[in-house]
Amino acid sequence: MAKIIAIVNQKGGVGKTTTCVNLTAALHELGKRVLLCDFDPQANSTSGMGVDKSLSQGVYQVMVGDAPVREAVVSTRYGDVLPSNKALAGAGIELISMDSREFLLRNALNQLQEDYDFIFIDCPPSLELLTLNALCAANTLLVPVQGEYFALEGLSDLMSTVRIVRRSLNPRLELEGVLLTMFDGRTNLALQVAEEVKRFFPGKVYSTVIPRNVRLSEAPSHGKPITTYDRSSRGAESYTALAKEFLRKNNQ
Numbered sequence: 001m002a003k004i005i006a007i008v009n010q011k012g013g014v015g016k017t018t019t020c021v022n023l024t025a026a027l028h029e030l031g032k033r034v035l036l037c038d039f040d041p042q043a044n045s046t047s048g049m050g051v052d053k054s055l056s057q058g059v060y061q062v063m064v065g066d067a068p069v070r071e072a073v074v075s076t077r078y079g080d081v082l083p084s085n086k087a088l089a090g091a092g093i094e095l096i097s098m099d100s101r102e103f104l105l106r107n108a109l110n111q112l113q114e115d116y117d118f119i120f121i122d123c124p125p126s127l128e129l130l131t132l133n134a135l136c137a138a139n140t141l142l143v144p145v146q147g148e149y150f151a152l153e154g155l156s157d158l159m160s161t162v163r164i165v166r167r168s169l170n171p172r173l174e175l176e177g178v179l180l181t182m183f184d185g186r187t188n189l190a191l192q193v194a195e196e197v198k199r200f201f202p203g204k205v206y207s208t209v210i211p212r213n214v215r216l217s218e219a220p221s222h223g224k225p226i227t228t229y230d231r232s233s234r235g236a237e238s239y240t241a242l243a244k245e246f247l248r249k250n251n252q
């Protein structure tokens with residue numbers, strides 16, 4: 001049975017997509033069966049995995065019953081991808097009138113549970129219906145936090161959304177871990193932020209931190225995860241270390 005992990009933070013640009021793509025690829029390299037579900041209409045993790053973001057069958061078409069889920073999944077050298085496309089952008093409005101609209105993604109991914117060890121969902125930067133679907137589909141959430149001054153801003157909103165979801169829609173939703181991204185350990189500020197984040201999420205912050213690394217920002221335009229784009233970069237090393245820590249924490 002796959003464990004489903006939503007990569008979520010309603011703050012934009014904190015490294016959700018970078019983490020989703022590179023953690024998927026690193027775990028795939030370690031021999032795990034991994035699916036990346038791109039749940040952001042921007043489709044950055046779709047293209048980051050080297051998959052065309054204008055494919056007509058993607059996660060949206062699966063959710064509304066226009067495409068069988070296994071037909072929509074694309075296999076790549078770096079792991080499998082359930083791609084996003086532009087149609088997802090209208091989903092927030094279009095799905096409002098549908099029955100069980102919070103569970104459409106869960107229903108789609110449940111069909112794939114036996115095929116994978118881990119399914120990662122790349123969430124958009126909001127707490128609207130799409131993210132709600134991701135939180136209802138997920139077993140756990142992984143929260144990337146940028147090591148900068150406003151890092152904690154919005155995290156209490158995220159955690160209160162999680163509490164509401166637990167109370168009503170998905171009682172077993174747990175926190176997988178919190179990841180410090182774009183981290184510069186040479187600055188006092190970054191160290192201070194790390195301390196604050198650890199206080200806010202005791203025992204949940206990964207000891208692996210992701211440094212700011214220009215190779216990580218270049219890789220997506222080549223449609224490759226960092227372990228393929230530049231294996232010897234600090235970015236590649238850190239995401240491989242994260243994958244190993246992630247597996248240890250999952251007793252694997």
Ligand SMILES: Nc1ncnc2c1ncn2[C@@H]1O[C@H](COP(=O)(O)OP(=O)(O)OP(=O)(O)O)[C@@H](O)[C@H]1O
Nearest residue numbers: 012013014015016017018125182211212213216217
């Ligand atoms: N560790 C890093 N070092 C350098 N650049 C990074 C790092 N992590 C992410 N970036 C770059 O920062 C930008 C934002 O990262 P990313 O797209 O992963 O964030 P996001 O949280 O998915 O954003 P959004 O909320 O828009 O979906 C991207 O240009 C990405 O390439």
Ligand SMILES: [Mg+2]
Nearest residue numbers: 016017040044
């Ligand atoms: Mg993103």
